[in-house]
Amino acid sequence: MVMKSEIQVFREYIRGRRLRRTPEREQILQEIFEIHGHFDVDELHLKLRDKGSKVSKASIYRALPLFMDCGLVREVDFSDGHWHYEHIYGHARHSHLRCLGCGEVLEFEEPGMGRLEAHLAREYGYRIKGHQLQVQGLCATCQEAE
């Protein structure tokens, strides 16, 4: 009962649709799962370059929606003008606490979100697809520096 690898998940997603398995997509996916933490398109592109890959940014922009669609990756909103991402396959669902001073990002579990979603579904007749929760504040260090 071992978990499928992310590559397996992606290949199964590719198959059955009219999509094609390409080295570019698999390089990008592999890199994403080697990154520990959050990244943006530029960072991902640089890391791929560093490893000798020649994938273009356009291909990254085209691949990300696929990864999100099959539940391997999700967008993360830091409200700084562009999207960030993280791989989520095999990770517990969590939210982000970000320091407005230094940009540090902590992850925390969201107790009560399941209950909230159930409540919303019942109350408004919605079928809930997901949610995002971000919290901002000042870390201890940045509080002193004030």
Added chain:
Amino acid sequence: MVMKSEIQVFREYIRGRRLRRTPEREQILQEIFEIHGHFDVDELHLKLRDKGSKVSKASIYRALPLFMDCGLVREVDFSDGHWHYEHIYGHARHSHLRCLGCGEVLEFEEPGMGRLEAHLAREYGYRIKGHQLQVQGLCATCQEAE
């Protein structure tokens, strides 16, 4: 013990800083508080035009951060490529439940968020400044249409 008007709040904010009270800013603010619901910069600009105002988009973009800074307005994230806004002065704090099919937006109170913020403050030593919570799903109508 009547509540101050939004214009009063803004004028008090202006005073004391090196800012100036201008008709453009007050027109924009007035329009924002006449809008029931959420809006984006384009919509706001059009409504102002319709009423004969000549304020430029640049001025709107420059005024919004002021309104947010004094707690009259806040950004709303619908993840559709640009920011939306809403006036919050005199309104209960709430989050948004949005239908991925038709775009309908419902507002709901967030029980438990105060407790969560207190928990995060204690657990990580943060001084919490705020949070955003968005929930997505399919409304009853859009579920049938599937």
Added chain:
DNA sequence: AGTATTATTGTAATTGATTCTCAATTACAT
């Protein structure tokens, strides 16, 4: 294996929201 079909790629151009520059205007203090 060879061929046809069509998805995918990289490059460069384009889009669209937001920010910035700059000269002209205007609010406010003296």
Added chain:
DNA sequence: ATGTAATTGAGAATCAATTACAATAATACT
């Protein structure tokens, strides 16, 4: 009234993200 410095509108600049296009390459089908 006058000086000052903030604010304005217009348009240029920026920058993340999307798109057009011609070349390439993955799959399906002989």
